[in-house]
Amino acid sequence: MSTFSHSPVLVDAVCEALSAPLDVEGSRSSPGILLDLTCGGAGHTRALLRVLQPKTVVAFDRDASALAAARERLQDAPCDVIFVHAPFSEMHRELDAIGIQHVDAILADLGVSSHQLDTGERGFSFRSNGPLDMRMDPSRGQPLSSWLAGLTADALSRVLREFGEEPDARRIASAIVAQQPGDTAELAAVVTEAMSARQRRHLGARIHPATKTFQALRIMVNGELDELDTMLHDAPARLQVGGRLAIISFHSLEDRRVKRAFRSLCENPALPHGVPIPDQERPKAPFRIAKTFRKGRMATDEERASNPRSRSARLRVLERVEA
Ligand SMILES: C[S@@+](CC[C@H](N)C(=O)[O-])C[C@H]1O[C@@H](n2cnc3c(N)ncnc32)[C@H](O)[C@@H]1O
Secondary structure (H helix, E strand, O other): OOOOOOOOOOHHHHHHHHOOOOOOOOOOOOOOOEEEOOOOOHHHHHHHHHHOOEEEEEEEEEOOHHHHHHHHOOOOOOEEEEEEEEOOOHHHHHHHOOOOOEEEEEEEEEOHOOOOOOOHHHHOOOOOOOOOOOOOOOOOOOHHHHHHHHHHHHHHHHHHHHHOOOHHHHHHHHHHHHHHHHHHHHHHHHHHHHOHHHHHHHHOOOOOOOOOHHHHHHHHHOOOHHHHHHHHHHHHHHHHEEEEEEEEEOOHHHHHHHHHHHHHOOOOOOOOOOOOOHHHHHHOOOEEHHHOOOEEEOOHHHHHHHHHHHHHEEEEEEOOOOO
């Protein structure tokens, strides 16, 4: 039995988002295909199987060990499950390869799983020691150690500021480049030592001083924002009329992108000023924000208390209303 451990966030809201009937013409009948772009330990997938009863599930993850756990957990799924070991930026190629054009429901639960964070050897953690790796897919790309060997203090400082919003980016980057830590414990120690006393006081006892630095480095190593931008461009085009795309983000860098992309997809195409076309005949955007998810959905106090990962989670939902 797999030891993969991860508590999915906002499960009820995701189920509500992807199963709610649409009040548009040509609305969804029973969802035929569910596309889970970040299957992880299949917590969301299993909940969605119960409420959506899809005919087919396509489960992506760029982490082969997550897919192995998902395969075990979905072995008695009452439908076809197709596992895809690839980043979701490759969804067009992968869906074309299996002959799927459009799907009814898409979920992306961004970032890393608790399992990845808690497995020291993966190199994501400042709590349990491991190699400087941080790749979600260790079979592709460069581990963190190679990145750190090649970056100047200036470049690293920009990464920490832009991907981690780290106020002490410059001091921390200079210390990392000068000391070249050899594992995650050493990296966490270098960051803690380099941080200003003021910033350490500001974080208090509950937040580890290396939190933002580790987030920034992980985003860099995995190209997470490029991945997200590509997905925001590609996923809406794969939705059936009546279909929905649900995205859970965990920090403002992600959420800002999701919000902007959704807003721009929902804007009606502009016509030159004075074109004599009555309002009801003007071209309409094929997408809109799902009605009960206008501001996005956050975890309840109860969920925040029982699952700390949910504290920063925000779910946004887009629906396709026209072809
Ligand atoms: C927060 S976890 C998802 C947990 C899952 N929803 C569950 O209920 O167990 C995120 C998962 O997405 C995967 N992932 C992150 N970015 C990805 C990407 N660009 N392409 C494919 N998988 C990705 C990670 O490897 C991780 O397993």
